[in-house]
Amino acid sequence: MVQQFKRIGVLTSGGDAPGMNAAVRAVVRQARDHDVEVMAIYEGYKGLIEGNVRLFDMRDVSNIINHGGTILYSARSPEFKTEEGMQKAIDTCKKHGIEGIVTIGGDGTFRGATDLSRRGIPCIGVPGTIDNDIASTDYTIGYDTAMNTAIQMVDRLRDTCESHFRCNVVEIMGRNSGYIALNVGLATGAAQIVVNELPFDEERMYDEILIGKKRGKRHYIIMVSEGMQGYAEKLTENIQLHTGVETRFTRLGHVVRGGSPTLRDRVIASRMGIAAVNLLLEGRSNMVICMHGEDIEALDIEYALTIDHMYKGKIKEGELERYSIDDIQSMRHYCAKKAADFKTLYNQALDISQ
Ligand code: F6P
Numbered sequence: 001m002v003q004q005f006k007r008i009g010v011l012t013s014g015g016d017a018p019g020m021n022a023a024v025r026a027v028v029r030q031a032r033d034h035d036v037e038v039m040a041i042y043e044g045y046k047g048l049i050e051g052n053v054r055l056f057d058m059r060d061v062s063n064i065i066n067h068g069g070t071i072l073y074s075a076r077s078p079e080f081k082t083e084e085g086m087q088k089a090i091d092t093c094k095k096h097g098i099e100g101i102v103t104i105g106g107d108g109t110f111r112g113a114t115d116l117s118r119r120g121i122p123c124i125g126v127p128g129t130i131d132n133d134i135a136s137t138d139y140t141i142g143y144d145t146a147m148n149t150a151i152q153m154v155d156r157l158r159d160t161c162e163s164h165f166r167c168n169v170v171e172i173m174g175r176n177s178g179y180i181a182l183n184v185g186l187a188t189g190a191a192q193i194v195v196n197e198l199p200f201d202e203e204r205m206y207d208e209i210l211i212g213k214k215r216g217k218r219h220y221i222i223m224v225s226e227g228m229q230g231y232a233e234k235l236t237e238n239i240q241l242h243t244g245v246e247t248r249f250t251r252l253g254h255v256v257r258g259g260s261p262t263l264r265d266r267v268i269a270s271r272m273g274i275a276a277v278n279l280l281l282e283g284r285s286n287m288v289i290c291m292h293g294e295d296i297e298a299l300d301i302e303y304a305l306t307i308d309h310m311y312k313g314k315i316k317e318g319e320l321e322r323y324s325i326d327d328i329q330s331m332r333h334y335c336a337k338k339a340a341d342f343k344t345l346y347n348q349a350l351d352i353s354q
Pocket of ligand 1: 015106129131173175226257
């Protein structure tokens with residue numbers, strides 16, 4: 001292994017996610033193990049611009065693996081998107097001898113990492129968001145904890161629905177991604193799952209609720225992803241109107257973003273943190289750590305962002321020009337498989353929902 005760095009930085013950016021602390025801990029410990037110093041950068045790119053940094057040692061990351069949130073704090077930074085903000089961030093790196101950065105967060109965090117890498121500060125991205133909405137990776141840190149928190153909440157709602165013969169429409173976070181809604185819906189036996197990725201037949205749902213009612217079913221959980229943008233409240237009124245089943249609305253909101261990370265989040269965050277430092281030590285830059293199956297791998301960030309754009313139907317003009325035909329085909333195949341897997345799980349969840 002070629003060691004090229006004396007001091008690196010680590011930051012968390014975007015929405016916090018359980019397991020980010022485990023990743024920070026792994027970064028610090030792996031780096032210190034190779035005699036590389038680590039600067040903690042507080043509040044993401046905002047802190048980098050403002051010079052809000054501090055040298056971390058092993059003690060700073062002890063007793064954090066079990067804590068939710070991020071000890072480095074997080075913030076969204078519009079200033080970082082400006083040339084002036086970017087220059088200030090680079091000045092902070094120069095002033096404090098930060099030669100490379102591990103950036104932990106979502107797709108916005110990766111765009112920032114790419115901008116810094118292009119300007120000579122090598123960055124490695126680690127996917128951290130409860131949403132699991134980064135298409136280039138099967139897994140993002142925080143996803144498992146958020147879903148486990150959510151199923152506990154929804155199980156409680158089902159108890160009270162059953163007692164009162166009610167329906168509960170539950171809106172759950174995920175930004176524009178239905179992964180959390182789909183899996184939590186399946187895991188809590190939801191009668192219907194509504195996600196913005198796939199069409200949903202409202203009339204058919206009413207019929208199914210009425211059939212269930214005739215059979216004596218007393219509880220109905222309807223799981224709606226946040227990406228449906230306010231539809232869940234309207235649906236709550238409609239269900240009561242069309243089926244006569246008393247219906248309540250619950251938005252789980254930020255509660256699913258906190259709490260102690262699950263084993264899966266702690267383990268994956270640790271593996272990803274170690275992998276990110278190893279890449280920097282190998283002299284690599286502008287890469288993002290991804291998980292495919294159970295394997296931790298690395299992709300070029302821009303390639304990963306293009307996969308993400310392709311999956312979300314947001315390819316920019318000229319974006320594919322830098323890739324070979326083979327690359328584009330393999331991206332298309334990857335995205336098609338991902339979408340097909342999502343649809344299969346959705347259909348399976350609905351097949352066993354009644
Ligand atoms: O990306 C994580 C997330 O919790 C999304 O699920 C949600 O749409 C968004 O962040 C909420 O953002 P904020 O914390 O700024 O309200």
